[in-house]
Amino acid sequence: MIIAERKPIKEIFQFLLPGEKVLVLGCGTCVTVCMAGGEKEARELASLFRLKGWKSWDFTVERQCEAEFNLKAKEEIAKVDTVVSLACGVGVQTLADCFPEKKIFPGLNTTFMGMPVEQGLWEERCWGCGNCILHLFDYVCPVTRCAKSLLNGPCGGSKDGKCEVTPDRDCAWQLIYDRLRKKNKLETLFSIQPPRDWSTSRYGGQRKMVREDVRL
Amino acid sequence: MTKLLWLVDNPLLLPDFWLEKMEKEKGWKIEIRDRESKVLNFIDYDRIFILGDSLSFTRERLSLLAYEWKVNPSKIQVFPWEEVKIVFPQSFFSILEQFIAQSLAKPLAPLVAERVVPENKVLVLPQASQTLDQALKEKGIETVVAPSSTLRREGINFHLFPSGDTVGAVVVSPPEEITPPVSFSSEVEDTRKLVDLKFMEKEIEKKDFRGETIIFLLPKRGVTEKEWLQTFYLSRLLAKRDRAEIFVLVEEVLVAGENLEKEYRQARSCGVIFEKVTFSSLFAQPTLDMRGIEVEFTTERDRLKRKIKADWLVSLPERNVLPFDLAPFFDSDRIEEAILPLANPNLSSFSPGIEGIFVSLPGEEKNLVQVIEKYLTQGIVRERGRVEVNEEKCILCLTCLRTCPWRAVAIEKERKKTRVNWELCHLCGLCASFCPAHAIEIKGLSFEDWLSPVSLGGEK
Amino acid sequence: MKIVALGCDKSGYPALLKWGEKNASPFEEVKLFSLPCLGLLTEEAIFRTLENSDALLLAGCPLDSCHNQNGSRGAYLKVKKVNALLQEAAIPKKVAVAFVTADKIGEIEKVSQELFWGEKNDNS
């Protein structure tokens, strides 16, 4: 799931002109689950705008990353000057394509793909590197969870099971080691991972997928 | 014509001229009764107002009244008369008029107050003491002794698996188990070196702990954010100011929270040692000179056994805690085991006074059994239909399930839809206020209702 | 300064009533409401209340003896968040929460004084 967080209020305010009418457009899927841009947050932000003196209200669509859903907000968007979109970056771009003449502001910072570890705590789990190798590391992704993306880890900085880069994160290699040891499969770590082809990741430029079998 | 009933403690408050005026102008036929008098038929009235003494009319009591009167609970309104009397006597009638108009304008929700009675059987976990057993037998309450590993809740009853028994209540006995996850022998307590956070906080201002060894013990669940902050702060101060040797033994460190991470890092950088241990393997005994406590534990990191002589052992203040591994049993019916939010700090292992769960203390068995008998025969009154999940809006984010303090939210297994068990719900509104999809509605109690309420203000 | 005061049925509201009775309020106008539990509050509700008032005073059970375990805590977290948002947005309004029991109202007096004098203290 995509995790995002709201931009600082000041940044959003700077984008809005005095006296404008503002629509806060929530997205009802990923960012609702991570409590950043669902209906609740959209209502909250709209009421804050009203408090600050803007004419503002809210609307939420199922998924802003699909044009069909965005068209449901057509009437609402027609009434305003500016839309503050509370979707991830994908959603904002789709929205902008649907309403090219409108001023649209991304209200969220899209942060990562991850999961809720517990109520109110989310952690990154996948980078979308395009070539999954989780099975080799007992399902702890070293690409994402190791700060240096080491495939032949650990580095020398692992201390107390914590990462030296951000000491409150677990060292991915400690986790891998612990889990493999529990399963008595430590020998898998003896095989050295060859250099990886990172072109399937972000370094190969924008990624695109064509599926001839589902294209009509 | 709208029929209204006012139950008042002083009939003189509402004079005839005003009643006539209301009938003529507004079409409200208002009847006045003394609060104590018996009204035979409450059903005919469009709204029932209770005037005065509003503090004693809590949600629970109103539900009970609605049940007794056989009316829709949302028809009953309490007018906070005391407040008007205090601050604004002149405009009493206009306020009253506004109040009635607003109550009438609100559409009635289809609510029913119902009494639900649990199965007349109790489960004793893990074992009944003799006195408790006898007391239960005397009252003719059938008991089941935990034969199974799984206990699920459906409505107000508990189902035992795999035996298939259904019980209405659970008694936790014996009470030894209701101490915090780590229990200490009396010898350890005799050293007077086993203290709680509060003690440390007081003592730290007066005493110098130079060169001493201090161990903090914090279990995984039931530690509040404040207590974490306190621990981080105290341990840091002790390590830095007094150069004491500090160990913090934990099952998990809570750093997700305001300032928590910062404080945690600061504590670590001052030399406080945080060690993950399994509390079940923790063992403490007094040192030979009885001046300290020897703590033995296995670290989770490298499974090494360590023995530390501590001058002070700081634990959490004592409180009622359910035996650690029993806590998940008391959840409401959930989708599957896997979705039990075990690592969720919002679900504490304390006994929160959930209906049907009793803790038996020694010497109190007789009284407890009376309470249990009353509960088993009378059950509880709840409002069906008050909390509703809008299934179209709900995105199954599980927030409600994780936040409900009464474990009243369930995800239906087959349909995969969120449902609030009205039998367990206490109308606290936490689920509704946290739901990111705005999918939960608490009818008649949501904030839209009180955002445009009567003005009671006007002092000074 | 016009404020709205909101208390939970269990302890906050009775305490607010007592506070009103003592006539110790420094405010021009206090609108008083009750809720079954402070857990019912949402950030949106707080903002919307502030549209028509200068401040909001909440009163609920003490954090560790809340009737609903986390109701007061929920309110506390929301108040913290809302105050941060208000400050970030430079809106001169404030929310405060007092944790009280029905017969101990000292906390309300303290919090209301802070609410009332808060702005002056900030400037100095």
Ligand code: SF4
């Ligand atoms: S717009 Fe972004 S947040 Fe919304 S559904 Fe699509 S991917 Fe998820």
Ligand code: SF4
């Ligand atoms: S290996 Fe790549 S695809 Fe697999 S989890 Fe890690 S980042 Fe994601």
Ligand code: SF4
């Ligand atoms: S919090 Fe709301 S959206 Fe999430 S599961 Fe519960 S009802 Fe559904």
Ligand code: SF4
């Ligand atoms: S209102 Fe409170 S008790 Fe009822 S389901 Fe929601 S969180 Fe649980």
